[in-house]
Amino acid sequence: MPDALRRFKSEIFQALANPTRIAIVELLSEREISAGELIAKLGMEQTNVSQHLAVLRARQIVVNRKVGSQVFYSLRDPVILEVLAPMRRYFHQHLKEALSILDEIEKAPVESGE
Amino acid sequence: MPDALRRFKSEIFQALANPTRIAIVELLSEREISAGELIAKLGMEQTNVSQHLAVLRARQIVVNRKVGSQVFYSLRDPVILEVLAPMRRYFHQHLKEALSILDEIEKAPVESGE
DNA sequence: TTGACATATGAGAAAAAGCGAATATTCTGA
DNA sequence: TCAGAATATTCGCTTTTTCTCATATGTCAA
Numbered sequence: 001m002p003d004a005l006r007r008f009k010s011e012i013f014q015a016l017a018n019p020t021r022i023a024i025v026e027l028l029s030e031r032e033i034s035a036g037e038l039i040a041k042l043g044m045e046q047t048n049v050s051q052h053l054a055v056l057r058a059r060q061i062v063v064n065r066k067v068g069s070q071v072f073y074s075l076r077d078p079v080i081l082e083v084l085a086p087m088r089r090y091f092h093q094h095l096k097e098a099l100s101i102l103d104e105i106e107k108a109p110v111e112s113g114e
Numbered sequence: 115m116p117d118a119l120r121r122f123k124s125e126i127f128q129a130l131a132n133p134t135r136i137a138i139v140e141l142l143s144e145r146e147i148s149a150g151e152l153i154a155k156l157g158m159e160q161t162n163v164s165q166h167l168a169v170l171r172a173r174q175i176v177v178n179r180k181v182g183s184q185v186f187y188s189l190r191d192p193v194i195l196e197v198l199a200p201m202r203r204y205f206h207q208h209l210k211e212a213l214s215i216l217d218e219i220e221k222a223p224v225e226s227g228e
Numbered sequence: 229t230t231g232a233c234a235t236a237t238g239a240g241a242a243a244a245a246g247c248g249a250a251t252a253t254t255c256t257g258a
Numbered sequence: 259t260c261a262g263a264a265t266a267t268t269c270g271c272t273t274t275t276t277c278t279c280a281t282a283t284g285t286c287a288a
Contacts, residue, residue: 019120
């Protein structure tokens with residue numbers, strides 16, 4: 001695969017490589033939401049959320065629609081959700097492992113030297 | 115969804131948010147490959163590839179197996195490929211758009227000022 | 229037009245990622 | 259044990275990301 005394609009692909013991953021932006025995409029998976037409502041739901045700085053939206057816009061993950069002074073955001077292409085779906089399965093599995101490791105650590109005898 | 119889970123998820127995306135690491139995962143999708151062969155195929159600095167492998171290891175995307183002085187890498191969980199698959203569909207679609215825009219630019223009359 | 233609201237943009241600081249050079253580690257074979 | 263091969267790690271340096279503060283833009287209602 002040519003390098004240009006890999007760069008293109010990695011840019012899309014990068015758009016999702018941030019907890020806030022993942023939260024935004026997940027919120028938008030159900031329905032169109034205004035910038036203001038996103039800010040409220042995320043409980044973050046207006047300016048910061050706006051910048052994350054700019055990133056998602058630049059990568060064309062989301063599109064927007066102005067209604068008066070409000071701006072409504074939605075996913076441009078629901079196929080992006082099909083990327084998130086197997087990811088969910090993937091991390092659930094790994095999270096289970098991570099948790100069970102934590103479990104073992106907690107159950108381990110204290111005098112073992114950890 | 116709790117923030118910790120989003121952070122966990124975004125870390126996996128971040129592991130894939132780099133052209134070289136995508137190349138590595140794609141190479142490993144077929145079979146186990148040694149570090150040396152990966153370096154050769156990628157045509158990059160040994161030290162750099164090794165660092166990218168460290169990132170993929172830290173995120174547990176890959177696992178390794180030592181054989182003598184060589185180290186063979188493979189995907190820990192093929193489910194990761196199911197994340198890449200819909201991504202392929204997604205970016206193909208968008209790439210088509212991007213290319214058709216390029217097409218239009220090239221076909222556009224020169225005297226239009228571009 | 230003015231004031232208030234909703235949203236976007238820009239600048240600058242801090243943190244993280246990426247890279248190459250040098251160095252360390254581990255293994256093998258003589 | 260020593261030399262050399264394969265791989266990993268550390269260190270500076272540059273670039274990118276993320277955040278906050280300040281400011282700009284656009285819209286509505288009075």
